[in-house]
């Protein structure tokens with residue numbers, strides 16, 4: 104019995120842990136500083152890039168993916184499009200810039216994206232999706248992984264999607280087990296993920312609602328054999344989460360404060376005006392509440408701060424108070 108426990112515990116150290124792409128949150132500044140203070144994560148997924156004709160990117164998106172802004176990080180750029188030509192053109196550029204893997208977004212549920220038939224909207228157009236996949240996998244120089252939801256309206260759609268994905272050399276299939284219409288509501292369908300473990304011929308990665316080390320333990324109990332995990336909101340809210348899961352020593356408050364300081368300085372340089380930097384930092388704090396590390400009053404106090412000085416003072420205070428919040 105003891106031996107089993109030990110093997111399981113050892114396994115948690117060799118699992119793969121990824122940072123999810125969060126558009127507007129996990130930009131290159133955030134990814135780089137996270138890596139320095141709390142990393143490494145096994146992969147960092149770059150939030151979606153939306154190529155125009157010829158695979159062209161906006162200045163902001165290009166900066167996010169530039170090799171020199173991602174040096175030393177295992178970064179995977181993600182592409183959001185329904186045009187096989189634009190996907191291929193951008194994949195060629197990314198390959199030239201040094202990337203070996205790109206990720207296809209079949210999960211974004213935002214109305215503006217879905218109404219254009221992109222992201223999770225592509226899951227509604229099964230025949231077109233097949234055509235699209237045929238074309239992007241044909242002659243691709245880079246490896247292509249997919250981040251998907253389990254269907255548009257009905258979890259039962261996942262069977263057909265898995266069969267479809269099985270027809271391509273998908274590098275890795277990241278599954279957020281909710282449908283498009285569920286958005287982020289309700290519990291993830293773990294039964295759908297278990298189905299994927301049985302039916303998919305691709306390496307699988309689980310994503311969704313992992314906010315604490317206990318959440319991971321529960322998931323591993325329900326889905327034994329899960330090997331790869333992707334973290335979004337939980338990791339932003341608690342950057343120490345990966346080391347907590349692996350049973351490593353938790354980074355103390357001072358590391359967290361240094362990280363906060365470094366973010367403020369880096370965003371000052373990137374965004375300029377104090378009010379933009381403050382808005383950015385406050386946005387990051389909204390995720391802290393989801394991890395149970397800070398109570399509502401703590402979050403509200405931080406949201407009420409009017410300058411970066413006040414903000415940093417409040418952070419220091421809350422770090423001291425966190426345990427009792």
Ligand SMILES: Cc1cc2nc3c(=O)[nH]c(=O)nc-3n(C[C@H](O)[C@H](O)[C@H](O)COP(=O)(O)O)c2cc1C
Nearest residue numbers: 123124125126150151208279311312313334335336
């Ligand atoms: C603000 C925000 C931005 C997101 N941007 C992206 C994105 O660019 N690409 C993507 O595939 N998913 C995106 N997602 C979804 C996350 O990657 C992830 O799938 C989702 O948050 C569920 O995982 P979590 O429960 O660990 O947060 C975004 C989610 C949020 C909250």
